[in-house]
Amino acid sequence: MNLSEYDIAVIGLGPGGFTAAVRAVQLGAKVAVIEKFFTGGTCLNCGCIPTKFLWQSLKTKQKIQKSYEYGFKVVLEPVIFADIIAKKDRNIANIRKGMEMILSSHKVDVINGTALFKDKNTLVVLSNERGAVSKDVICEVFADKIIIASGTKPSIIKGSVFDGNKVISSTEALNLKKIPKNMLIIGGGAIGIEMATIFSGFGCQITLSEYENCLLPNEDKEISEEIRKNLLRQGVNVLTSCANALDNADKYEKVLIVTGRTPNNDLGLENIGIKTAKKGFIETNEFCQTNIENIYAVGDVAGKNLLAYTAQNEGALTAENVVKGNFIAADNFIVPQAVFAMPQSASVKVLDFSKYKDAVFGKFPFTASGRAFIEGERTGFVKCAVDKTTKRPLAFWIVGAHSDELINTASQILKSGMEYISRETMFHPSLSESLLNAYEDALGKCTELVKNKD
Numbered sequence: 001m002n003l004s005e006y007d008i009a010v011i012g013l014g015p016g017g018f019t020a021a022v023r024a025v026q027l028g029a030k031v032a033v034i035e036k037f038f039t040g041g042t043c044l045n046c047g048c049i050p051t052k053f054l055w056q057s058l059k060t061k062q063k064i065q066k067s068y069e070y071g072f073k074v075v076l077e078p079v080i081f082a083d084i085i086a087k088k089d090r091n092i093a094n095i096r097k098g099m100e101m102i103l104s105s106h107k108v109d110v111i112n113g114t115a116l117f118k119d120k121n122t123l124v125v126l127s128n129e130r131g132a133v134s135k136d137v138i139c140e141v142f143a144d145k146i147i148i149a150s151g152t153k154p155s156i157i158k159g160s161v162f163d164g165n166k167v168i169s170s171t172e173a174l175n176l177k178k179i180p181k182n183m184l185i186i187g188g189g190a191i192g193i194e195m196a197t198i199f200s201g202f203g204c205q206i207t208l209s210e211y212e213n214c215l216l217p218n219e220d221k222e223i224s225e226e227i228r229k230n231l232l233r234q235g236v237n238v239l240t241s242c243a244n245a246l247d248n249a250d251k252y253e254k255v256l257i258v259t260g261r262t263p264n265n266d267l268g269l270e271n272i273g274i275k276t277a278k279k280g281f282i283e284t285n286e287f288c289q290t291n292i293e294n295i296y297a298v299g300d301v302a303g304k305n306l307l308a309y310t311a312q313n314e315g316a317l318t319a320e321n322v323v324k325g326n327f328i329a330a331d332n333f334i335v336p337q338a339v340f341a342m343p344q345s346a347s348v349k350v351l352d353f354s355k356y357k358d359a360v361f362g363k364f365p366f367t368a369s370g371r372a373f374i375e376g377e378r379t380g381f382v383k384c385a386v387d388k389t390t391k392r393p394l395a396f397w398i399v400g401a402h403s404d405e406l407i408n409t410a411s412q413i414l415k416s417g418m419e420y421i422s423r424e425t426m427f428h429p430s431l432s433e434s435l436l437n438a439y440e441d442a443l444g445k446c447t448e449l450v451k452n453k454d
């Protein structure tokens, strides 16, 4: 049996595992990563990157269709969706190649196979040709510390199974070669909204069915209502408070189930007694440490935030803690959120937002922004919460083009604890000025808005 020894072994090459491995090597550790499918994990292969590529493709189509507003006469040929999917796959392959170059330049040992715990320091790696796990052992990996970054897979709802044809998950939806005539999307979270936006934009009749009484149930109600209105305008049939979505499934060519994610926890955790919490996510403390001292879990599999960038943050921080022997907590990140509807929405709050009882609110619509006018993107607004006493900005919510970029500036403002936002830092004409204008509106001093009737 081939047994290799490492300081750290990482399970999974998604954003969490990739970042943990590279950071640990940068700090001088000898690191192996075991990945059973493709470098890049969910994010690159069937998550963030393919959805945003298809969204951008739709956006490009819409820009061409609106190019007459800028003085062009362009006739668009009928869209061949299979070509768009092929382009997406080529882009993913290129990004994957880049990631593999980074790994090999840092001398991370990558082992292709499925990892299972044998004991608290040893992983058995099984071969999994064509995705099917075999009993053939490729090697064993012995490591002082192990970081689990095995991610999640799509959840299914009671009374249904994914058949890869009619009833599909987001993974299959992102590889459809032809736009279906109609599709029922069950689940009005981030994935459901992004899929409804993309497929309706390319001509599929969409019904989006959500169990709760609004889309994105954990988001600010004004934001979720604005997203609902924009989807309706795009021709999506939005149903909320809908507990029996499957009842009408027969009427649809495709049924896409996007009701959350289930952890990849089939790692032999029971062999060493690693505790799992609700829904099977691995239980961790604030240092991403499991109940077994030398074993850590980062990213989606630990179920704190199911986002690529929080997985990266946890991966980097855990690598630092493990190699340097630090105990720095991974629970004080400000987490900006963005959803790629048309237009996008985004939000960010200070961590203790609920403590502020005397927040005042301001709002600036993009119809009042010169830059939004130039961009031809006048839908939406920026909303800002400000502490009335200290004048400190506390939260931003945005619906509008480029809100996914604007929110990073908003996050930096909140993270830095800035006491006020000033015009001297803002270029004109820019969309970022809308952050300032919403902030000033909360304090009753925005000079860019019509005065409210007294």
Ligand SMILES: Cc1cc2nc3c(=O)[nH]c(=O)nc-3n(C[C@H](O)[C@H](O)[C@H](O)COP(=O)(O)OP(=O)(O)OC[C@H]3O[C@@H](n4cnc5c(N)ncnc54)[C@H](O)[C@@H]3O)c2cc1C
Binding pocket: 011, 012, 013, 014, 015, 016, 017, 018, 034, 035, 036, 037, 038, 039, 040, 041, 042, 043, 044, 046, 047, 048, 049, 051, 113, 114, 115, 116, 149, 150, 151, 152, 170, 191, 264, 266, 267, 298, 299, 300, 301, 305, 306, 307, 308, 309, 310, 311
């Ligand atoms: C459709 C969709 C869109 C999304 N859009 C966004 C977005 O825009 N922004 C954002 O921040 N997040 C987005 N996400 C979420 C994001 O993809 C995840 O939060 C992120 O990929 C989590 O990273 P991770 O490293 O924890 O796990 P993953 O990326 O899931 O990687 C885990 C890896 O571990 C491997 N693995 C599992 N078990 C084993 C084993 N036993 N042995 C070896 N390898 C194993 C898997 O094959 C996988 O490659 C989206 C998700 C989906 C599904």
Ligand SMILES: NC(=O)c1ccc[n+]([C@@H]2O[C@H](COP(=O)([O-])OP(=O)(O)OC[C@H]3O[C@@H](n4cnc5c(N)ncnc54)[C@H](O)[C@@H]3O)[C@@H](O)[C@H]2O)c1
Binding pocket: 157, 186, 187, 188, 189, 190, 191, 192, 194, 209, 210, 211, 212, 215, 216, 217, 242, 243, 245, 258, 259, 260, 261, 305, 306, 307, 337, 338, 339, 340
């Ligand atoms: N832009 C982004 O950052 C982005 C995009 C996509 C996904 N993600 C991440 O991926 C994760 C998974 O996304 P998701 O949208 O699958 O999960 P989610 O948990 O965000 O949303 C699932 C939705 O399905 C609803 N639901 C559950 N059971 C239902 C039922 N039987 N019938 C109808 N509705 C039902 C829930 O109420 C919820 O609103 C998210 O947590 C998110 O963090 C992020």
